[in-house]
Amino acid sequence: MPDSYRRVSHINSDAQVLTLNRLRHLSRILDKVVTIPGTPIHIGLDPLVGFIPVGGDLLGFILASYIVIEAARLGVPKATLMRMFFNILIDGLVGSIPGMGDLFDFVWTANVYNMKLLEEYLNSPPSKK
Numbered sequence: 001m002p003d004s005y006r007r008v009s010h011i012n013s014d015a016q017v018l019t020l021n022r023l024r025h026l027s028r029i030l031d032k033v034v035t036i037p038g039t040p041i042h043i044g045l046d047p048l049v050g051f052i053p054v055g056g057d058l059l060g061f062i063l064a065s066y067i068v069i070e071a072a073r074l075g076v077p078k079a080t081l082m083r084m085f086f087n088i089l090i091d092g093l094v095g096s097i098p099g100m101g102d103l104f105d106f107v108w109t110a111n112v113y114n115m116k117l118l119e120e121y122l123n124s125p126p127s128k129k
Contacts, residue, residue: 016074020122023067024115030063031109047105050095057096064088064111071118080121084114 032042046064049056068084076084091110095101 019070019074020118023070023118026063027067027111027115030060030111032112041106043106044109044111046091046111047095047102050102050105057092057101060095060105061088061092064091064114067111067114067118071114071121074118074122076118076121080117084117087113 029044030046031044033044035042046060049059052059065085065088068081068088071084072081087110091105091108094108095105097104
């Protein structure tokens, strides 16, 4: 287990570290895989697959849901999972609006937001029971 994760109270196995790294990678691919040269703007697969009529937004929703499912397996509290689900629900609903939804997908990086929520939980001190 990398030293940076040994101090994280909610990570207790190499498998969990691998899961977290896999989710970070997926989030980056979906929301920020390519930087537009000369700008701070990043584009991921999520807004690009959104251009595929009907199925594109559904595919983006399914991929984003995987992050939430894995977060639940890592023990993230229900309140945080609901916030994560709300982020992808906004992405899916607004993203499905023709024209405006495609532009929204470039700005609303639900997967990045969800990884921040997951990492905030994993870096928080353990609650006393």
